[in-house]
Amino acid sequence: MKVGVLALQGAVAEHIRLLEQAGADAIPVKKVSQLAEIQGLVLPGGESTTIGKLMKQYGFDTALQQFHQEKKPIFGTCAGMILLAKEIAGQDWNHLGLMDMKVERNAFGRQRESFEVDLDIKGIPEDFRAVFIRAPLILEVGKNVDVLASHDGQIVAARQDHLLAISFHPELTDDERVHGYFLEMVQEYRGVETV
Amino acid sequence: MIETGTSRVKRGMAEMQKGGVIMDVINAEQAKVAEAAGAVAVMALERVPADIRAAGGVARMADPTIVEDVMKAVSIPVMAKARIGHFVEAKVLEALGVDYIDESEVLTPADEVFHINKKEFTVPFVCGARDLGEALRRIGEGASMIRTKGEPGTGNIVEAVRHQRMMQSQIRKVQAMSYDELMAEAKNLGAPYELLEYIHKNGKLPVVNFAAGGVATPADAALMMHLGSDGVFVGSGIFKSDNPERFAKAIVEATTHYEDYALIGQLSKDLGTAMKGIEISSLLKNERMAERGW
Numbered sequence: 001m002k003v004g005v006l007a008l009q010g011a012v013a014e015h016i017r018l019l020e021q022a023g024a025d026a027i028p029v030k031k032v033s034q035l036a037e038i039q040g041l042v043l044p045g046g047e048s049t050t051i052g053k054l055m056k057q058y059g060f061d062t063a064l065q066q067f068h069q070e071k072k073p074i075f076g077t078c079a080g081m082i083l084l085a086k087e088i089a090g091q092d093w094n095h096l097g098l099m100d101m102k103v104e105r106n107a108f109g110r111q112r113e114s115f116e117v118d119l120d121i122k123g124i125p126e127d128f129r130a131v132f133i134r135a136p137l138i139l140e141v142g143k144n145v146d147v148l149a150s151h152d153g154q155i156v157a158a159r160q161d162h163l164l165a166i167s168f169h170p171e172l173t174d175d176e177r178v179h180g181y182f183l184e185m186v187q188e189y190r191g192v193e194t195v
Numbered sequence: 196m197i198e199t200g201t202s203r204v205k206r207g208m209a210e211m212q213k214g215g216v217i218m219d220v221i222n223a224e225q226a227k228v229a230e231a232a233g234a235v236a237v238m239a240l241e242r243v244p245a246d247i248r249a250a251g252g253v254a255r256m257a258d259p260t261i262v263e264d265v266m267k268a269v270s271i272p273v274m275a276k277a278r279i280g281h282f283v284e285a286k287v288l289e290a291l292g293v294d295y296i297d298e299s300e301v302l303t304p305a306d307e308v309f310h311i312n313k314k315e316f317t318v319p320f321v322c323g324a325r326d327l328g329e330a331l332r333r334i335g336e337g338a339s340m341i342r343t344k345g346e347p348g349t350g351n352i353v354e355a356v357r358h359q360r361m362m363q364s365q366i367r368k369v370q371a372m373s374y375d376e377l378m379a380e381a382k383n384l385g386a387p388y389e390l391l392e393y394i395h396k397n398g399k400l401p402v403v404n405f406a407a408g409g410v411a412t413p414a415d416a417a418l419m420m421h422l423g424s425d426g427v428f429v430g431s432g433i434f435k436s437d438n439p440e441r442f443a444k445a446i447v448e449a450t451t452h453y454e455d456y457a458l459i460g461q462l463s464k465d466l467g468t469a470m471k472g473i474e475i476s477s478l479l480k481n482e483r484m485a486e487r488g489w
Contacts, residue, residue, distance in 0.1 A: 115197050
């Protein structure tokens with residue numbers, strides 16, 4: 001199975017390493033044309049304002065609407081989660097707007113407030129060491145969105161059909177279980193016909 | 196248990212900046228221009244390096260008002276510089292809430308022997324280096340990110356190229372060494388042995404490695420990416436150019452697509468004049484900022 005990591009800016013190599021560790025072929029995606037080669041895409045952590053601008057500039061915003069229509073799974077971590085969200089607190093526009101949730105950027109504060117903690121994630125047995133860096137939060141989700149993890153009563157991981165969004169950075173650990181979970185989603189949606 | 200300020204959290208922050216451009220700014224207005232152009236972070240300063248060079252005298256930490264104005268103006272991370280060895284300036288910056296501290300040779304050093312013990316801080320640090328030994332000494336002290344020193348405020352890329360080439364060549368050499376040779380090489384480089392072991396096994400620094408000190412054009416940024424940099428700092432290069440908005444955007448794009456030469460050609464068209472450069476050999480030894488740090 002071949003998946004991609006959007007490589008406009010951010011922690012790309014780390015995602016590729018863990019996707020391969022979890023058993024996939026993974027490539028960095030810099031051009032829209034590469035989307036045809038892959039069955040799933042990771043939107044990595046980085047700066048959402050930077051990645052969002054570059055996505056628009058190179059036509060990823062429209063190409064990913066199509067990717068989404070084809071029910072190909074997309075997995076956003078941190079900045080990637082912001083890119084997926086339908087609504088972003090404090091601003092009247094979004095990036096891709098694919099996932100029915102409202103997120104808040106830098107919800108825990110500045111870098112000195114960044115932290116790591118053991119987290120219980122639905123669908124993943126045993127705790128996961130979650131690294132939060134200037135992380136966003138999910139404030140609200142639509143009824144078609146399944147909450148997968150919460151920290152301090154606030155949502156930090158969620159899934160909507162073939163879309164997965166998490167606030168933290170599994171790619172900064174050596175634990176490939178979240179990436180494995182995403183690859184199962186890719187497997188599940190392979191060959192699903194476009195509606 | 197919740198843990199803040201772990202090395203994973205501090206180094207991870209720099210990982211998120213990879214493939215991006217960090218821009219020097221001196222006020223809220225410039226910070227907004229940088230953010231709009233797609234900068235991944237801004238460095239809040241009282242003067243850009245070219246003006247520090249021109250002004251002479253002692254260069255210190257910026258006025259906290261400037262740092263706070265910039266922090267209020269943008270949602271991207273804000274960095275600020277402390278003098279080498281000046282741990283009180285660093286503690287002040289940490290208290291202000293900056294996201295990253297640059298213990299920087301651009302400012303006048305406060306200590307001619309010791310750098311800051313960066314492990315004591317919750318906020319991460321970036322430090323300059325000219326070669327592998329210097330980079331590993333800084334990482335040994337707790338730096339979570341390394342950048343080349345280059346020669347700041349000159350708009351001349353030659354020193355940054357020298358430093359990145361040196362670092363990459365030394366990394367390859369250590370990687371190819373036999374295990375038996377590592378301790379002697381640690382002594383030779385003046386670097387912690389454990390970090391040399393890491394380089395030997397992994398063929399890269401354990402932290403993100405950016406380019407800095409002389410980047411003035413989109414092609415300069417792309418060149419540094421080719422030489423193995425994870426991203427680029429641009430100091431005077433943007434706001435000392437004719438058209439900061441366009442230079443900033445073009446450098447961001449060239450950093451992302453550093454292998455797309457047709458695009459870099461497009462980006463470089465009609466940009467206006469880049470900052471006026473300085474030939475390195477015209478600098479006196481005491482005017483060379485890269486010589487600061489030990």
